[in-house]
Amino acid sequence: MPLQRLRLPRTGSRTQVDAPGEVPADVAADVPAESTGARRGVPAATVGRLPLYLQALHALADDSITTVSSQELAELVHVSAAMLRKDLSQLGTYGTRGVGYDVPTLVHEMSAVLGLEHDWPVAIVGVGNLGRALAHYGGFSSRGLSIAALFDADPAVVGTEVNGHVVHAVDDLAELVPARGVRIAVVATPAAAAQQTADRLVAAGITSILCFAGAALRVPDGVTVRAVDLSSELQILGFHEQRTRSAVLGPLRPPARLTNGVSR
Template sequence: MGAAEWEATASPAAPAVDGVPEATVQRLPTYLQALHALASAGVTTVSSSELAESVHVSAAMLRKDLSHLGTYGTRGVGYDVATLVHEMSAVLGLEHDWPVAIVGVGNLGRALAHYGGFSSRGLSIAALFDADPSVVGTEVNGHTVHHVDEVPALVARRGVRIAVVATPAAAAQPTCDALVAAGVTSILTFAGATVRVPAGVTVRAVDLSSELQILGFHEQRKRSALLGELPAVARVVPAPEPAVRGSEGPAAGAGAGR
């Protein structure tokens, strides 16, 4: 399409949503966040170059991503913001209210329970679980913390299909096993441990320590590029002291008797 812009329309020959590449799916929430900002500012149309620049991708990549959703348009007009918001929300399943369970109500779990951005993205906290007796029974942002033994009953009763695991690493696998057995089919884990799940269950893992270590690697590379290689230190070899006549030792007597 070159530099030409297109107004968003649905193509009858659009590819199935299941055929959307994973890399495209990962970029859609970023596009949607930018579109919500534009809509809040009263912007009704946006060019691919403008939207791409706002999310730091190329216009060509953005147009290709949107084409996977069956989104094309009319030359010279640009994309309709409201239409894109609707289409991306539908693809991401945000037109439903997805109940979410959080297992592990330590510092991270509490922060997630207090996060206010879930509701605007079609997600809501349905249940909190922990194994610590001092935490069970307390309230966090209006939600009672239940014991992990109640996962099977409450998850099934409240129709939870998405869960967050914020437990210690050792508890990650049994926690995931219990969630899957209760009907959870999508898990986001912060536990920092690899977990095994049956086919049909989606797991996304976020290891905060590893992510920070990767940032440390990049910082080290930046520092090396900035400072460059340190100059080699020249080794200074002191000159030998002159021989003193009449002194004892090899310096004075060297060659004597020849």
């Protein structure tokens, strides 16, 4: 069965590469022999690409494909094979020359590095349209995550049920977060309430926050924040659309100015 390219974001340029499964000497020389040591020193850029690799590997496994070359896997996620091999070597994982990589082994290794071998409970604060959509998202369970609690500050929302979860008052954060072993939280509140929400989450024991509020959060050392600003992402796409249009049709002209209602 031919491999089908996944529609994933581009994370690097395509370059000429070595034979599938071959580990360049300059890469191997930089990587510790023990996989556990390699895991402790995995660069942030590599960690950022692991979910893309893992998504592609799950798709291969679903098609009963048990081995994949570095070239094939790299094409699925739109990176160079050299970058992919270097990323995998950071995990202490090397393919077999002429054969490639064992798909189940890679899934296991990446899941372990990303902490997906555990069932991580997640709290969502802010049960508006976005919070509700996240609560209904079915992809968390297959990635080692589960919704453990929903919180909102609106009395009209508190006590309602979303996808089988009762929405609790924000004032219950301090009690329910530690009681349910939650360490990861999603902030889906309005921007004005994001910092106060983050403060309450940290005080309750949260150490990892995914923020959709479009606000820059200040958190203590030891707390990780990942921000997703949808409007900024759309503006970036607008930049690329303008650049593409300009390359085809020429520079965009600014709107004509009006003087006394007449275009000049």
